[in-house]
Amino acid sequence: MKCNDLGNRIKNLVMTTDEANNDRTPTLADVARLAKVSTATVSRCLNSPDQVIEKTRTKVLAAVRELGYAPNFNARALAAKHTNTIGAIIPTMENAIFARALQAFQEELGGSGVTLLVASSSYRADLEEEQIRTLVSRGADGILLIGYHRDPKIYEFLQRQGVPIVVAWVFDPQADVPTVGFDNFTAMKALADQVISMGHRRIATITANPEYNDRASERLRGIRAAMSEAGISATDLSIVESAYGIDEGGKALEQILAQTVRPSVVMCGNDVLAVGAIARAKELGLRVPEDISVTGFDDIEIAKISSPPLTTVHVPHRRMGKEAARMLINLVNATKDQKNTLIETSLKIRSSLSKR
Amino acid sequence: MKCNDLGNRIKNLVMTTDEANNDRTPTLADVARLAKVSTATVSRCLNSPDQVIEKTRTKVLAAVRELGYAPNFNARALAAKHTNTIGAIIPTMENAIFARALQAFQEELGGSGVTLLVASSSYRADLEEEQIRTLVSRGADGILLIGYHRDPKIYEFLQRQGVPIVVAWVFDPQADVPTVGFDNFTAMKALADQVISMGHRRIATITANPEYNDRASERLRGIRAAMSEAGISATDLSIVESAYGIDEGGKALEQILAQTVRPSVVMCGNDVLAVGAIARAKELGLRVPEDISVTGFDDIEIAKISSPPLTTVHVPHRRMGKEAARMLINLVNATKDQKNTLIETSLKIRSSLSKR
DNA sequence: TCGATCAATGTAAGCGCTTACATGGAATTC
DNA sequence: GAATTCCATGTAAGCGCTTACATTGATCGA
Numbered sequence: 179m180k181c182n183d184l185g186n187r188i189k190n191l192v193m194t195t196d197e198a199n200n201d202r203t204p205t206l207a208d209v210a211r212l213a214k215v216s217t218a219t220v221s222r223c224l225n226s227p228d229q230v231i232e233k234t235r236t237k238v239l240a241a242v243r244e245l246g247y248a249p250n251f252n253a254r255a256l257a258a259k260h261t262n263t264i265g266a267i268i269p270t271m272e273n274a275i276f277a278r279a280l281q282a283f284q285e286e287l288g289g290s291g292v293t294l295l296v297a298s299s300s301y302r303a304d305l306e307e308e309q310i311r312t313l314v315s316r317g318a319d320g321i322l323l324i325g326y327h328r329d330p331k332i333y334e335f336l337q338r339q340g341v342p343i344v345v346a347w348v349f350d351p352q353a354d355v356p357t358v359g360f361d362n363f364t365a366m367k368a369l370a371d372q373v374i375s376m377g378h379r380r381i382a383t384i385t386a387n388p389e390y391n392d393r394a395s396e397r398l399r400g401i402r403a404a405m406s407e408a409g410i411s412a413t414d415l416s417i418v419e420s421a422y423g424i425d426e427g428g429k430a431l432e433q434i435l436a437q438t439v440r441p442s443v444v445m446c447g448n449d450v451l452a453v454g455a456i457a458r459a460k461e462l463g464l465r466v467p468e469d470i471s472v473t474g475f476d477d478i479e480i481a482k483i484s485s486p487p488l489t490t491v492h493v494p495h496r497r498m499g500k501e502a503a504r505m506l507i508n509l510v511n512a513t514k515d516q517k518n519t520l521i522e523t524s525l526k527i528r529s530s531l532s533k534r
Numbered sequence: 535m536k537c538n539d540l541g542n543r544i545k546n547l548v549m550t551t552d553e554a555n556n557d558r559t560p561t562l563a564d565v566a567r568l569a570k571v572s573t574a575t576v577s578r579c580l581n582s583p584d585q586v587i588e589k590t591r592t593k594v595l596a597a598v599r600e601l602g603y604a605p606n607f608n609a610r611a612l613a614a615k616h617t618n619t620i621g622a623i624i625p626t627m628e629n630a631i632f633a634r635a636l637q638a639f640q641e642e643l644g645g646s647g648v649t650l651l652v653a654s655s656s657y658r659a660d661l662e663e664e665q666i667r668t669l670v671s672r673g674a675d676g677i678l679l680i681g682y683h684r685d686p687k688i689y690e691f692l693q694r695q696g697v698p699i700v701v702a703w704v705f706d707p708q709a710d711v712p713t714v715g716f717d718n719f720t721a722m723k724a725l726a727d728q729v730i731s732m733g734h735r736r737i738a739t740i741t742a743n744p745e746y747n748d749r750a751s752e753r754l755r756g757i758r759a760a761m762s763e764a765g766i767s768a769t770d771l772s773i774v775e776s777a778y779g780i781d782e783g784g785k786a787l788e789q790i791l792a793q794t795v796r797p798s799v800v801m802c803g804n805d806v807l808a809v810g811a812i813a814r815a816k817e818l819g820l821r822v823p824e825d826i827s828v829t830g831f832d833d834i835e836i837a838k839i840s841s842p843p844l845t846t847v848h849v850p851h852r853r854m855g856k857e858a859a860r861m862l863i864n865l866v867n868a869t870k871d872q873k874n875t876l877i878e879t880s881l882k883i884r885s886s887l888s889k890r
Numbered sequence: 891t892c893g894a895t896c897a898a899t900g901t902a903a904g905c906g907c908t909t910a911c912a913t914g915g916a917a918t919t920c
Numbered sequence: 921g922a923a924t925t926c927c928a929t930g931t932a933a934g935c936g937c938t939t940a941c942a943t944t945g946a947t948c949g950a
Binding site: 293 | 559604605606607609617627636640649668670671694779809812816841
C-alpha cells in the first residue's frame with residue numbers, strides 16, 4: 179500500500195513524456211494503469227461490479243474518481259453492440275400532447291436505466307425517414323414512432339436491421355407491428371354522433387393535412403361515417419386544412435365563415451385549433467356556442483379553462499406514453515412479443531357545444 | 535463489367551460460408567468488397583466525395599445501395615473524434631417556450647448539417663449534471679444549457695473535456711461562458727414599475743422555486759427592486775412558490791386569496807401560471823382585472839387569447855434559439871470565440887392589468 | 891496431501907470506421 | 921524521353937471499449 183502510494187506520488191512529480199499528465203481525456207487504460215489492474219477488470223467494475231472483489235473495486239473506483247474518468251459511449255456501443263438507448267420520433271415538440279406523452283415515456287424508460295433520444299420530424303415523411311436511419315445508425319435499441327402510415331420500405335428496413343419498434347397514437351390490430359393507442363375513427367365518430375344528436379346538420383371541420391397523417395384521416399373518416407349514418411349528405415361537411423397553432427385555428431375559422439353557408443358547428447382536429455377558432459369567433463363578434471359551436475380533440479389543460487370550456491375527446495396521453503415504453507422495453511429485452519394495446523378515450527361534453 | 539456482373543450473380547447463387555449473405559448488417563468492408571475497392575475509398579466516397587474519381591464513386595454508391603448499407607455512427611465517432619452532434623438540456627419539454635426555442639435551435643443546426651440531441655432535466659440539478667455527462671460521453675461537439683446557475687465543477691468538467699457550451703435564457707456579461715438571453719431582472723422590474731405606476735401597492739407573485747433557478751430568482755429580485763424604489767415595504771410582497779402548469783397556477787392563486795390581506799395584483803412567473811390564476815379567479819367569482827389584476831411572462835400565444843388578454847413580457851424565444859445555435863456552431867468550429875448576446879424583451883400591456 | 895473446482899483477474903481479439911502515409915501510374919515539364 | 925509532380929487509391933494503425941478464453945491462486949473434499 180505504502181509502496182504504491184509512494185510510487186504514484188513520484189509519478190505525479192516526475193512526469194516522463196510517455197505517461198505525462200497531458201489534457202487528453204482519460205481512458206479505461208489510464209484508469210487500469212493507475213489502479214494497477216487490467217482494462218478488463220476496470221470494465222467489469224463499471225458494468226458488472228459483482229464480478230469483481232470488493233478490494234479491487236474500491237481501488238478501481240478511486241482511480242476513476244482521481245482521473246475524472248467518464249466512459250466513451252461510442253466505444254462502448256461499438257464493442258458491446260447495444261446502447262441502452264431508445265429513440266423516439268414525434269411530429270413536433272411544439273404540441274403539448276406529444277411533449278406530455280414523451281415525458282411519461284421518458285420517465286418510464288429512465289426507471290429501467292434506458293436513455294431516450296428524441297427527434298422531431300415536423301410532420302414531414304422524408305425527414306422522419308432520415309431520422310429513423312440516423313437513430314438506427316446511432317445504435318438505438320428500439321424506436322417509438324407516431325402513427326402507422328409510412329412507406330413499407332421503412333418497416334422492412336427496420337426489420338432487417340433488427341430494431342424493434344412500437345407505433346403509438348393508433349390502435350390497429352391489423353398492423354404487423356405493435357401499436358399502442360386509441361381508435362381515432364371511433365373516437366371522433368362518437369363525438370360527431372353527439373354533435374349530430376344535438377341537432378347539428380351543417381358541419382365544418384378544421385383538420386391537419388390528412389394525406390400523410392393517419393390520425394387526421396381517421397378522424398375525418400369518423401365524422402363522415404357519423405353523418406352518413408344520420409343520413410346527412412356529405413356535401414354538408416366543409417373541410418378546411420390548417421397547420422398546428424392557435425393563430426392557425428383562427429385563420430381557418432375565418433375561411434369557414436367566408437363560405438356562403440355558415441355551419442352551426444366547427445369540429446377541430448385538436449384543442450389548440452379549437453381554442454384558436456373560439457378566440458377568433460369571439461373577436462369577430464360571434465357568440466360561442468349560441469352562434470356557433472366548437473369542439474376539440476385531446477382534452478389538454480387549456481380545454482378546461484377556455485371560455486367557454488371546450489367539448490372535446492379526452493385522451494390519456496401520459497398513460498399512452500408509459501405503455502409505449504413498457505412495450506418497447508419488453509421488445510428490446512425480447513421478454514415477449516408485444517401485441518397491440520388499446521387506450522380508451524372518452525367524451526368531455528362542455529359548454530362550447532350546445533343544441534342547435 | 536460483364537465479368538463482374540457474372541461474378542456477383544454466381545456469388546449470390548453459390549454462397550460459401552465465409553461470404554454468406556447472412557443477415558448481419560453490412561459494413562464498410564462489405565461495400566468495399568462488392569465494389570472491389572479498399573475500405574478507405576468507400577469511406578472517402580461517403581465523407582469527401584470529391585477526393586474520389588467519378589467512376590469509382592458511381593461503383594461504390596451502387597454497392598452501397600445494393601447492400602442497403604448505413605454507416606455505423608458509433609464507429610465513425612470513435613475513429614473521427616467528432617460527431618456533428620450538439621446536445622441541449624432543457625428543464626422540461628412540457629413548457630412551450632422551451633419547445634419553441636428548441637425548435638428554432640434545431641432548425642438552425644439542421645441548416646449546418648448538425649444533429650441535435652435533447653434531454654430534459656425536470657428542473658433537477660442532479661439530473662442535469664448526469665445528462666451533461668451523458669452528452670459528453672456520447673461525444674456531443676457542443677452543448678446548450680438553460681440558465682447560468684450550476685455547480686462550478688460542471689463548468690470545469692466541460693472545459694477540461696474541451697466541450698464548448700452556450701448558456702441561454704440569461705444575459706450575463708460577468709459569466710465566463712457565452713450567454714444568450716435577456717436580463718430577467720430588468721425585464722421583470724420594468725413590468726413591476728408599470729404595475730406600481732398604475733397604483734398597485736399590495737403585490738403577490740407566483741414563482742417557480744428560485745433556489746436553483748436563476749431566471750426565477752432574478753425576476754423576483756426585479757419585483758423587489760421596483761417596490762423598494764417606489765418606497766413600498768417588502769412586507770407588502772407575498773410570494774407563493776408553484777410548479778409549472780395551469781392547474782398549479784390556479785392552486786397558487788387560492789393560496790394567495792386565503793391570506794388575510796388580499797393583494798390587488800398577482801404577478802406570475804410565466805404566462806401559463808397566469809392563465810391558470812385568471813381561470814381560477816373567475817371560477818371563484820372574482821372579476822379580472824376589476825377585483826384583481828394578473829400579469830404573466832413570456833408572451834406565448836395563449837396570452838393573447840386569454841380572457842381578459844394577459845399583460846406580460848414579450849420574449850422572442852425563437853430568435854434566442856436561433857442565436858444560440860449560431861453561437862454554438864461558431865464555437866465548435868472555433869471560428870471565433872463568442873461573447874454574450876442580448877435579446878431584447880418588451881412589455882405587452884393588455885387588459886388583465888388595470889389601474890388600482 | 892493432492893488434484894479438482896472455482897472465483898478473480900489477465901490477455902488479446904475484435905467492434906466498424908477514419909486517416910496518415912505509402913504506392914503507383916498518368917500528366918506535366920523541359 | 922526522362923524527371924517531376926500530382927492525383928487516385930491502397931495499406932494498416934489505431935479510436936476506447938467489451939468479452940471469450942486463458943491463467944492463476946485459493947479452497948475443498950477425499
